[in-house]
Amino acid sequence: MKQSLFNSLFLKACRGERVPRPPVWLMRQAGRYLPQYRAIRAGVDFLTLCKTPELASRVSLQPVDILGVDAAVIFSDILVLLEAMGLHIHFAKDHGPRIEHPLRSVSDIRRLHPPDIAKDLRYVGEAIRLTSDTLRPRNIPVIGFAGAPFTLACYAIEGETSREFNKTKRFMNEDPKNFALLLAKLADGIALHLQGQIEAGASAVQIFDTWGGILSREDYLLFALPALQRAIDGVRRLGAPVILYVNGSTPHLEAMAETGADVLSVDWRLPLSEVRRRVGRKVALQGNLDPTVLYSNPRVIRQRTRAMFADHPGPGLIANLGHGILPDIPVAHAKAFVKAVQTVQM
């Protein structure tokens, strides 16, 4: 990594170093709320966009140019890894992704194979290469990502999104041994996927545990945590900071701090000061404005953003939302958030 990128606001904050102001980016910042994104999506379906490096790179760059965020996140989807491990995924128009023949038995788990990164996920690396080549002269890092083992297991078992993921938890409760085996297999695939992204030019990687919050603490410690540790162990030697996002993070903060992640990305439910009190100083924090606050007018957005910094005045903070930006947020409101961060007096 070039010295300048190493000293970018974003990477300094990931390492918990003192910075003049917190860096800012938004989960799902390359997405539907941007007319420029919708213009590109009008011509291609979601999966084609993921798999066409030039287009994926173009939409990844949009929020850097339009909002002026301090990091780009690569446009992709957590499910492309499941596809590269042997599952068939459909992204239909009016509902979310669906998996044909979801995992329901031990023999289904055996069908999963390690991903061939250079072949089956080559397009992700290519998109990262193009994006980081463009952004390196501007000193803006690119973030790669993957789903967490538990969250990928949820999709692989359920076959589609769900509110409670009861099929997954049924599998976990009926056959805990094979559920743990599945998570380990996924963890190894995740490590390979993230390694590939770092080697292609990602300066940091984020692991999304979108559904980790549905577990009891006992099950989180028993199932989710060891698999996360296994995935993170597989990428730490490459030196890129690892960010761990859990939605519904409140019950699991202490455990998240034990995963080996450098940064914990937390939802909006707790004030950052309380999160900090519970996880100590060994990790940086990312978050955590409620994404629905961006429905408010810019004056309220500025107030709430400043209140967030007043509540967590120290270093080791990356400003973000507590979940992805919603598709019907006005761009002006997203800009108001970014600007409020970038003009904050620390």
Add this chain to the structure above:
Amino acid sequence: MKQSLFNSLFLKACRGERVPRPPVWLMRQAGRYLPQYRAIRAGVDFLTLCKTPELASRVSLQPVDILGVDAAVIFSDILVLLEAMGLHIHFAKDHGPRIEHPLRSVSDIRRLHPPDIAKDLRYVGEAIRLTSDTLRPRNIPVIGFAGAPFTLACYAIEGETSREFNKTKRFMNEDPKNFALLLAKLADGIALHLQGQIEAGASAVQIFDTWGGILSREDYLLFALPALQRAIDGVRRLGAPVILYVNGSTPHLEAMAETGADVLSVDWRLPLSEVRRRVGRKVALQGNLDPTVLYSNPRVIRQRTRAMFADHPGPGLIANLGHGILPDIPVAHAKAFVKAVQTVQM
């Protein structure tokens, strides 16, 4: 209330008194997992069942006879109150309830009127009267219930169930003053509804805040808490214990303890010992086995139930699940849970 009922296991535990063993019941215990319930539902639709006191009472009694639980909860739905306040609700066959013309504006809020309990919710009182008449000789109390102001607002604004309730949170963020007004109106309706149920024979009432867990602590304190206090203030003078259930309760435990509720019913995410540490001794606790643990075999169900009591050995505990029992749980597994509680050595 007759002296014997006052001294029932369930009501003693609600008051935090020492009992030989914890009482046990299950949220949604009168429901689809029971073949005897499905037999009755085969002949009538959901709303007709709610509105026919003889039938509602019959299904409320089923889990007392079949599982041997220590309390009956009246068969009803939190949305019947919204209907009595002027909204039109459809319970369609293959999806959840839908509200025609959901609330989207201030003039929509003005359409809501106080419920006429004696007229429009008379069937709930009748069902409670029939059920408590049957159970009083057996010394088993009947629990009435209502939705919490925030959760009812979610349905009233969204019009149907949702994962994130973004329309509701959009309303809250765009127009906080009128959102608070809506919650206060709902709180007054809830108080009337619960008063009616207590007067009809309910020995305790539970308020379900199924969606309270999607709020940040700040918004919970600002919106959900004052409305809950207003509803609970309206029923406390009647002397029946008030149980407050929040799904996703972890961020809000301290606030829940400030609502005036006698019992906090919590989800499965935290061990009860930690919940107790955070809320102190002034409330009893209800919960909190992960409902998906009932997919496990009876041996595991017994282990996890005993572990729950080992973790919270003191008085002031009502055994329950952390959320409603799921429709595909084997009856034998529900029985194993009830029996594990009833044979526990405290």
